[in-house]
């Protein structure tokens with residue numbers, strides 16, 4: 001419980017700028033208006049868009065808000081705050097099988113452009129799953145730079161998990177081939193593959209991912225497949241563009257949204273789920289092993305609006 005509070009605290013602190021950006025504005029609207037009129041709605045709308053929730057998401061939140069206000073015959077602008085929070089939460093529903101890969105024997109492919117936090121997230125996830133009593137293997141399939149392999153080795157050491165790696169410049173698919181063999185013979189619960197992110201060369205990236213996927217499909221068909229795109233939360237709408245590009249080259253099953261510590265663009269978490277229909281499954285709020293956790297919509301919205309979460313029995 002202490003750990004969870006710690007993470008929530010970090011999330012609250014991390015979302016400070018987002019909160020200043022969105023919520024301070026929203027609060028002033030709630031207290032500044034005495035009636036719910038078009039102008040009131042327009043101001044909320046503007047703030048949500050500025051807070052990087054995106055036009056589409058904002059429209060659907062506003063529609064939901066207007067409908068509820070009408071249905072519940074609400075007259076006081078202040079009462080709209082909870083409705084707004086509820087509405088944002090509904091935009092971020094995870095779906096039932098979001099973490100199925102943790103229960104089954106699985107292969108988790110982590111993809112994304114350079115610098116977004118792939119290797120760090122692989123390391124954090126490996127550590128946490130190992131702590132949960134799972135047999136974890138990580139694969140250094142970013143063979144582009146020697147530093148990337150070293151970085152993952154460091155994380156593997158820290159996490160106490162096995163790593164499968166080859167030299168710099170080797171074929172990433174060959175690394176994955178070796179890693180799959182190791183996962184099978186060592187009865188790993190999960191194989192987590194780090195990859196290189198050279199989106200500037202989309203064709204190469206596509207070919208590389210296809211090849212990796214073919215190998216996993218062929219050599220390890222019984223494994224449950226999970227493919228997470230890592231997006232840097234500080235890049236705002238650009239993260240959305242990246243996610244769309246990766247959707248074209250792979251079957252994405254979820255998002256890891258990193259660097260939510262200290263960005264004013266935390267609203268992007270809502271936009272990603274709502275606009276792409278892909279759930280944000282993990283969020284990162286720092287560089288340490290515990291600074292990555294499962295996404296919890298209620299916690300996120302509470303942190304965003306800085307409402308103390310009630311302890312649930």
Ligand SMILES: Nc1nc2c(ncn2[C@@H]2O[C@H](COP(=O)(O)OP(=O)(O)O)[C@@H](O)[C@H]2O)c(=O)[nH]1
Pocket residue numbers: 112113114115116117118119120121197230258259260261283284285286287291
């Ligand atoms: N503040 C912060 N930094 C992060 C987070 N996740 C990753 N980083 C940092 O972002 C940088 C790039 O991370 P890395 O894992 O190497 O990215 P990759 O190129 O996608 O593998 C590193 O300095 C990480 O420590 C996060 O959630 N918060």
Ligand SMILES: [Mg+2]
Pocket residue numbers: 118119120142148194195
């Ligand atoms: Mg990396």
